[in-house]
Amino acid sequence: MSSSTADTLDPAKGALSTDYTRHYMFYNGLTRYGADLSAQPALAEVLESDDRTRWRAVLRKGVTFHDGKALTPRDVVYSLMRHQDPATASKVRPIAEQFRAVTATGPDEVMIELTGPNADLPAILADSHFLIVQDGATDFSQAVGTGPYRCAAFQPGINTIAVRNDNYWVPGKPHLDEIELIGIPDEVSRVNALLSGDVHLIIAVNPRSTRRIEASAGYRVLETKSGLYTNLIMRQDASPTRDPDFVLAMKYLFDRGLIRRTLYRNYATIANDQPIPPGNPYHLADLPQRAYDPDRAAFHLRKAGLAGARLPVYASPAADGSVDMASMLQEFAAKAGLQLAVNRVPADGYWSTHWMRHPLSFGNTNPRPTADMLFSLFYKSDAPWNESGWRDERFDQLLLAARGERDEALRRQMYCDMQVLVHDHCGVGIPVFISSLDGYDRRLKGLSPIPVGGLMGYSFAEHVWWEG
Structure with a gap:
């Protein structure tokens, strides 16, 4: 997993898998997934709630913070409202x-x-950013x-060392006495550390490494x-990426089956240019x-007046698989009459320097627990991470309704209509949904999938035990 000097113990500021994992070690939310x-x-x-607007929360009795102070309603009030303060720099301020x-x-x-x-508030409050801190904590x-x-x-x-909270409010948990969390950005180095016994659990395994892990006695992939x-x-x-025909042309140039097989070794699910995955209850399957x-792509390129045009596309290892996807698109676009120049840029600084700053580039979006949260953060017209700058009044109205x-049944239909709007009109192409792959020592027990992310939705620490 990645780590940096921006690693934080503040749940509001969490930005990487290391942050989310760390925060679930030390804090709890009002709810959990x-x-x-x-x-x-x-x-x-x-x-x-009777009306889904006013929600009554009854706190669990007997819960204490690590310093012995009792959990009170004041801690909850402060923890939730601090996200609205610009000085907090909360990642979920729009929510x-x-x-x-x-x-x-x-x-x-x-x-x-x-x-x-x-209606999604209970699921939203289980997100790591909304974990409860002490009243007044700065x-x-x-x-x-x-x-x-x-x-x-x-x-x-560098690292985080967590030790067992003997006064934890969940009977019998946690099982482990101590966990050390370290960042190893390079995937090959992560796998080597696992198979050499230096670490016992790793996240973000490349599909190409799965055979090596599974072939090693005592190790498995989740x-x-x-x-x-x-x-x-x-x-x-x-320009020219705002042209609807250009957008359609690029979406027709994704060979989704090939991407699934060659880039992800079938550890992926075919997507359809909208962000709600099959596991979500509101996914539009039909x-x-x-x-x-490529023929339809060529038709739309000609219609947009872009046959024979040359256009740069920016990709980076920071956006998983984007460099290979860009190379595929370059090859297929050439057959359709478009010359793509692939600019591979370093992972370091990609999100601040290149993401959303070029007409054509790649993003990488982590799972979100609800359709509302995903649409609110990435697709609403005024969303902070509206990557393509797409604006659709009908979409915004449906989202709020x-x-x-x-x-x-009507709510589901609204989410289905929103998926159709994104699929048909949004300037985002989504070829596949990528499975999260964790590598682990078989002596580590209790792991199971929670589909908000790897490492049991980043909450593994509370649940696992060691049988050595």
């Missing part, structure tokens, strides 16, 4: 703007009032949470099917699959 991404009770024994008010209404009770109804050189482990050492970009995707970004505020069709729709 089940294997099907349903929201399960955690610090809140009850989270209920937290839905909090109209969070107030303590009793010794163990909190009322969360939203700006509008949102110094995150240490982590003082209610989680299964206490922070014994933290060196950004596949987690997820909504992770690498996408082609066609900016809608630049949306006609867009197939590789779906949050509070009480008729589940």
Whole structure:
């Protein structure tokens, strides 16, 4: 997994898998994810609403922070509302703007009032960014949470040492006495460290390494099917990528089956240029699959006046598989009459220097637990990470309406309509959903998939044990 000097103990600022894993070690949320991404009770024994706008949370009694202080409603109020403060620099500030008010209404009770109804709030609150910190906490050189482990050492970009919290509120957990979390950015080095016994669990295994791991006695690969995707970004505020015919041409140039087989060794699921994966209850399964069709691509390129044109595309190892995807597109585009010049740029600085800054580039989006969260962060017209700059008033209206729709059949239809709009009009091409692959020592027990990400949705530390 990647790490950097920007590694943080502040859940609001988490940006990498190392951050998410670290935060689930030291903190808890009001809810937590089940294997099907349903929201399960955690610090809140009850989270209920009659209108999906006002939510009553009843806190679990007897929970203490690592310094011995009892969990109170004030901690919850502070933890949720701090995301709205620009100084916090929260990664989920756009989501937290839905909090109209969070107030303590009793010794163990909190009322969360939203700006509008949102049936997904319980699942949203299980996200690592919304984990509960102490009231008034601003110094995150240490982590003082209610989680299964206490922070014994933290060196950004180097390692984190977690030791068992003997006063954890979940009976019998955690099982391990100590965990050291380290960042090994290079995948080959991660695999070597696993197979040499230097580490016992690794994330982000390259599909090309799976045979080597499985062939080594005592080691296994855990596949987690997820909504992770690498996408082609066609900016809608630049030429020629704003042209609808250009967008369609590029989408027809994805040979999705080839990408699945050659890039991901079948550890992927065919996607259809919209971001809701098959495991999501709102996935639109009967949306006609867009197939590789160089003739149709050539037709749309001619219609856009781009036959014979030359265009740069930016790719980087930072966006998983994008360099190989770009090379494939370059070959197929040439057959359709478009000359793509692939600019491979380093992973370091890609997200700040190149992502969303060129007419044609690649992104890489981690799974999100709900359709609303994914659409709100990446596809709504004013979303902070609206990668292609796509704006659609109908989409925005459906998104807001779906949050509070009480008729589940109608709500599902709204999400299906949004997927059609993205598929047909958005400047984003999504060829496959990429499985998360973890490598592990067989003596490490208790691992199972939670499809929000690798390492059991980054929460493995609480659940695993060692049989040596």
